[in-house]
Amino acid sequence: MIAITGGSGFIGAHLCEAIAKQTGSKPINIDINEPTSTRHCIYKKADVKNPPEMLAATVGVQTLFHLAAQISVQKSIENPAEDFETNAQGTLNALEACRKNNVRTFVYASSAAIYGTPKYSPIDEAHPTEPLSPYGFSKLAGELMCSRYASLYGIKTVRLRFFNVYGKGQSPSSPYSGVITKFATRIKSSEPPIIFGSGAQTRDFVHASDVAAACIFAAESKNTSGNAYNIGTGKETSILSLANVMIKISGKNIPVQHKSALEGEIEKSVADVSVAKKDFGFSPRITLEEGLKGLL
Ligand SMILES: NC(=O)c1ccc[n+]([C@@H]2O[C@H](COP(=O)([O-])OP(=O)(O)OC[C@H]3O[C@@H](n4cnc5c(N)ncnc54)[C@H](O)[C@@H]3O)[C@@H](O)[C@H]2O)c1
Numbered sequence: 349m350i351a352i353t354g355g356s357g358f359i360g361a362h363l364c365e366a367i368a369k370q371t372g373s374k375p376i377n378i379d380i381n382e383p384t385s386t387r388h389c390i391y392k393k394a395d396v397k398n399p400p401e402m403l404a405a406t407v408g409v410q411t412l413f414h415l416a417a418q419i420s421v422q423k424s425i426e427n428p429a430e431d432f433e434t435n436a437q438g439t440l441n442a443l444e445a446c447r448k449n450n451v452r453t454f455v456y457a458s459s460a461a462i463y464g465t466p467k468y469s470p471i472d473e474a475h476p477t478e479p480l481s482p483y484g485f486s487k488l489a490g491e492l493m494c495s496r497y498a499s500l501y502g503i504k505t506v507r508l509r510f511f512n513v514y515g516k517g518q519s520p521s522s523p524y525s526g527v528i529t530k531f532a533t534r535i536k537s538s539e540p541p542i543i544f545g546s547g548a549q550t551r552d553f554v555h556a557s558d559v560a561a562a563c564i565f566a567a568e569s570k571n572t573s574g575n576a577y578n579i580g581t582g583k584e585t586s587i588l589s590l591a592n593v594m595i596k597i598s599g600k601n602i603p604v605q606h607k608s609a610l611e612g613e614i615e616k617s618v619a620d621v622s623v624a625k626k627d628f629g630f631s632p633r634i635t636l637e638e639g640l641k642g643l644l
Pocket of ligand 1: 353354355356357358359360378379380381394395396397414415416417418419434438457458459460509510511512513514
């Protein structure tokens with residue numbers, strides 16, 4: 349049996365669908381919130397902050413994808429303790445439930461936020477980890493636990509460091525979200541996308557269905573136990589060129605709008621994904637243009 353924590357969320361929903369299509373059976377979706385549809389999952393309400401609920405939800409599970417998290421950097425700054433409880437303690441609870449229930453494989457949704465300001469580019473997995481926010485710290489704490497659970501208890505844990513994930517189903521009000529989702533919302537209502545600063549800052553945008561595929565390959569591969577992998581595309585896109593491509597796809601004649609740069613914003617972010625390619629054949633399929641067409 350396969351289960352996903354956070355299966356009601358943006359990436360979780362893509363992963364539920366990918367697993368249901370690949371295996372022919374619906375995975376269990378462990379989440380505090382109901383999914384918008386149960387077409388591709390069996391919903392089990394449980395809170396990762398609650399150890400008995402997690403223990404009960406993972407009975408009979410062989411593979412757990414742990415995606416449930418508090419994902420807002422801003423909220424983590426306002427309330428670091430709450431962020432830590434959901435993301436770090438929640439990951440420990442999920443790992444403990446797996447240890448007690450003999451779950452063999454644990455795939456952890458980590459984040460490029462654990463790296464902090466890039467010291468070189470592209471960012472490989474050996475890059476120093478100096479998170480800038482409590483969110484980054486709590487995701488890193490989860491990683492360290494995963495790593496130790498592999499060596500101490502023999503659970504196959506795999507840590508996947510997602511870069512900027514986009515795709516259908518990302519809420520424009522989601523704090524993580526998605527410059528792409530925000531631009532799409534503005535362009536659809538014929539308003540200019542807002543760019544903070546010059547727009548020269550770059551990001552590595554990876555489609556949610558490629559991220560879902562990476563999760564599945566990483567769980568299935570024999571080479572991944574205890575390891576961490578970047579999940580991006582290896583291609584960097586400037587925010588200005590992103591806005592221009594999106595406007596072009598929309599066929600609308602709207603300008604971009606610049607506002608003053610955000611303090612402390614990372615200038616350049618792109619993943620080196622060669623290790624994921626080598627160890628489990630990860631190769632993102634959806635080009636940015638293709639992925640964007642589905643959103644506008
Ligand atoms: N979206 C991105 O670009 C991105 C980038 C890097 C890492 N990530 C990581 O990927 C994972 C999924 O992100 P997402 O964008 O799909 O976020 P999301 O907010 O859409 O989904 C998170 C899900 O977790 C659930 N959840 C929150 N607290 C919970 C709790 N206490 N118990 C059970 N369920 C709980 C929510 O209800 C939600 O369904 C997260 O771990 C996030 O840190 C996302």
